[in-house]
Amino acid sequence: MSLSIANKIGVCGAGTMGNGIAQITATFGHEVVVYDQSDEALSKAKAGLIKIMNRLVEKGRLEQSESEQIIGRIEYTNDLNKLSDSGLVIEAIIENLEIKKTLFQSIEELVAEECILASNTSSLSIASISSALKKPERFLGIHFFNPAPLMPLVEIIPGVATDHSVTDSAKKLIADWGKTTVLAKDTPGFIVNRVARPFYSESIRMLEEGVADAATIDWALTELGGFRMGPFTLMDFIGHDVNYIVTETVFEAFFYDPRFKPSFTQKRLYEAGFLGRKTGRGFYDYHDGATNPEPNKDYLLGKYILNRVLVMLINEAIDAVFMNVASKEDVELAMTKGVNYPKGLLHWADEIGLEHVLTSLQELQNEYGEDRYRPNPLLKRMVTNKKTFFGAS
């Protein structure tokens, strides 16, 4: 199967992700049809794209003529039939398995045999969506990050039924759009949404225990760790509705492995409608005139906080390699390009020493007696054999 006929691309869903994906594909010269069932969503998407294009022209990043060509390549429609001559269809509608399956069944009836079908799902399995298709070998996950035109990473997720040639074609096409692609196994959270969980969960755990307040934990991770945003600022930015649901979905999908256990603190914020920036209140207060606490810049406390989050993140990155979710190189790319971590977690592990990572996790496990801190077998094996991930052994 080849993507040579993919000059025309179909995008389903004119929301945040669909419109961003349409912008990318039109920028790279494809004719694009954006389908949505809601006329309101379609007109909002078109107006949003024009606004972005105007801004790019004002900033001198695009010529006026280029901007007009990009807009001219995208057709917004509520008629699914217009997808019929697409070479690739990328779906980015509501995150609901039954609705996605129904849509793909209708699309499969319309498009050519060679057309590749992809979902941008964040949390559903590729296998479950593909079960609705007559030809599941042409289906895969293509997971963009928000905002799609700006974020360099795309996770490519073949399902159990996906044909190798489909994966290869999709990977090549998306690399041609200037994106960094990583290959992930069809497992919950793929790479980024799995490995990143402790950034939030271990920080909330320390807040709940009273180790430090949100401002201090954010300070430790940004100032001492080099992360662009602290976990509490980031969760307030993402929104607790989105971040909590991802956490809960990953936890359930891992058959309730305690490593991924959600917190009551975040659940309560979600239940109360304190969703973060967008509602004016989350871990912090965003109302005009509100004052938020200053961090306690105690260096030793900060180091303890950073180390605890970091070793948990490293353990998760190692698990992704151990369970063959992705190669060690792709795990590094995913976390630096998908969530802007200052360093790849496995390089970071080499730098602080795998023995130190193991000892820290063992100390936490001894202190709390909880399985969430169990060190990964690959970490133990590497320490025993005095190995490193990238450096000389």
Ligand SMILES: NC(=O)c1ccc[n+]([C@@H]2O[C@H](COP(=O)([O-])OP(=O)(O)OC[C@H]3O[C@@H](n4cnc5c(N)ncnc54)[C@H](O)[C@@H]3O)[C@@H](O)[C@H]2O)c1
């Ligand atoms: N927002 C993110 O940060 C993000 C990141 C990566 C992946 N995703 C995934 O991308 C997908 C879309 O997310 P989003 O944030 O763009 O959602 P969104 O709510 O902004 O947009 C979804 C769009 O789908 C349309 N829609 C719903 N049901 C439909 C149907 N049956 N047929 C046609 N159109 C339909 C809605 O009208 C809406 O315009 C989801 O699967 C989500 O998990 C989201």
